[in-house]
Amino acid sequence: MKKSDVMIIGSGIAALQLAHHLSADKNVMILTKSNIKASNSSLAQGGIAASVGSDDHFYNHGKDTMEAGRFHNNEEVVLQVVSEAPQLIYELRDAGCPFDEAPSGQLILGMEGAHSRNRIVHSGGDATGKHVIDFLVETLTNNVSVIENIFVYELLLNDKEECIGVKAKDQDGEIQYFYADHIVIATGGCGYLYSLSSSSPTVTGDGIAMAFLSGAEIADMEFIQFHPTMLVKNGEVKGLISEAVRGQGARLVTKSGTAIMAEVHPLKDLAPRHIVSQTIFDYIQSGEEIFLDITSIDRFEEKFPTITALCLENQIDLKGGLIPVVPGSHFLMGGIKVNMDGQTNISGLYAVGEAACTGLHGANRLASNSLLEGLSFGKRLALFLNKFESKQNTIGIPFHNQHGTVSPVAIPDLTELRKKMMERVGIVRTEKGLQQQKNWLEGFFRLDQQPPSLDDCTIDEIQRFLSTVIALLITDAALVRTESRGGHFRLDYPSEDENLGSKQLIYQYCKGRLALNEHNKAKDHAGAVFS
Known part of the structure; x- marks a missing residue:
């Protein structure tokens, strides 16, 4: 039996920040389904937003966060995170993490x-995520053990409905059991469920899906941010x-040089991401190709070495601009819906990073608030868990089998699922497309079904099943929300x-x-601080 004080599933910035701030006397275990550095955090070219400039204040950062999130945010969370952002940056820098100076x-x-101010802190120009992750991995302490290439697919609950461990498969397909006093899901989001995506192939929403199937509350799944500029x-x-x-x-610009954002928004090309993405989508739908014109940027290769290398690798002629x-x-x-300390509605289960719904982002994330959220909630959860004393190791911890005995009969092909998600549940949505997608997905699984046993499935089959669950949560929520807000755009409710x-x-x-509840977020607000 493998037992730890704190078990962290995932290895992005939130997971590693949590591990860093846990007490040295805690026995900490990190389980990750790939390499410890294979996460969206490592891919993050953007930086970390923080009001460290002399002309800035966290109030401005908060207002921008609320505006980008279309005021669907939890204002109390926004206030807390933006106010502590400068300190989080300085703590990292003082610890030896390099930032551009x-x-x-x-x-x-x-x-x-x-953003209304220059407030994005970078490391290595456009390689901030990689540099921060490298630093956090290289400075992990001896009380933290890491198991790579282990696929966690089911939470273990005891008779009191407390989360006490997880079930996982190794690369040979053997089932492994891991137990802990505190289990933290930090598996990231689900970006790879779409055929056009910036996400690592490992980011398919597994942690959110297995939390849902165990009774955790899942919120705001209709709000997917589509980044405007993927190299194609x-x-x-x-x-x-x-x-x-x-x-x-x-x-x-279009191929003929027409600036497409000039008349769309006062911030033009720096408008909120959902507005820019929807504008580009409209042009592409009408047969236009869209380009990023970089001719006005001096020393582009020096400022953006990662992007330069990416373009050269794909034979994009930067001289043409x-x-x-x-x-x-x-x-x-x-x-996964959490409170300020990362707690879910299931005792013993926590979530941080993109897998968690903290309320910070609302309906659309402000640029460079994602790494900030990981740093903020990773540290906050560590300070909360440090208050607990370790429980005694108990051999043969009892748990009940919450899933059925039958393996799923059919599972969709991931390539087909990704294509249909992009077409029907993508940047522009309609009732017809969403209903088509829901009907198609429910041919494999329904959200009110008892979860099947996945023990006899391969890792690929398990991942595809969990992807189906996430796709259904996104599709159904998008169908229920009959308005357009932030990353959720309904053509029939614009x-x-x-x-x-x-x-x-x-x-x-x-x-x-299956319960679908509506929570009034207005109760969470701290008195309209950023109105």
Whole structure:
């Protein structure tokens, strides 16, 4: 039996920040289904948003966060996170994490979409995620053990409905059991469920799906952020072109040179991501190719070495100054509903990072708030867990089998699922397309069904089944929300509905019953601080 004080599933920035801040006397275990550095956090070209500039204040950062989130945010969470952002940056820098600085020692601050100030802290230009993850991995302490290439697929609950461990498969398909006093899901979002995506292939929503199937509350799944600028070649996404490029002056143009954002929004190319993505989508639907014009940026190769290498690798001629782009799935605002300490509604189970729905992002994440959220909630959860004393190791911890005995009869092909999600539940949605997708997915599984046993399935089959569950949660929530807000755009309901803005859709499966509850987020607000 493998027993730890704290078990962390996933290895992105939230997971590693949590491990760093847990007490040295805690026995900590990190389980990750791939390499410890294979996460969306490592791929993050953008930086970390923090009001460290002399002309900035966390109030401005909070207002921008609320505006980008279309006021669907939990204002109390926004206030807490943006106010502590500068301290989180300075703590990392003082610990030895490198950030880009001027010769004077001042942090160099970049601009990104929907921000009112230059407040984006970078490391290595456009390689912030990689540098921060490298630092956090290399400085893990001896009380933290890491098991790579282990696929966690089911939570173990005892008779009191407390989470006490997980079930996993190793690369040989052997089932492994892991137990802990505290189990933390930090598995990231589900971006790879879309055929056009910036996400790592490992990011398929497994943690959220298994939490749902165990009775955890899942919220805001309809809100998917589509990043406007994915590098595209022959119809395939090759990588992400950071919003920082537009922050340096790049413009979105047609092949003939028409600036497509000039008359759409006061911030033009730095408008909120959902507005830019929807604009590009409209042009592509009408047969136009869209490019990022970088001719106005001096020393582009020096400022953006990662993007330069990506373009050269895909034979994009930077001398011509035009990078072909399309919008694609980038970030999930929803996830496992948690409180300020990362607690879920299941005792012993926690969630941080993109897998969690904290309320920070609302209906659409502000650029560079994702790494910030991971740092903030990773540390906050660690401080909460440090208060607990270790429980005694108990050999043969009892748990009840919450899943059925029958393996799933049919599971969709992941390539087909990704294609249909992009077509029917993508940037622009309609009732017809959403209902078609729901009907298709329910041919494999329904959200009110008892979960099947996955023990006899291969890792690939388990991942595809869990992807089906996530796809259904997104599709159904998008069907229920009859308005357009942030990352959720309904062509048949193109406007925001004031009555729906504060309503949060919460899904919960429990003992053979699916509950869909509406939570009034207005109760969470701290007094309209950022109005």
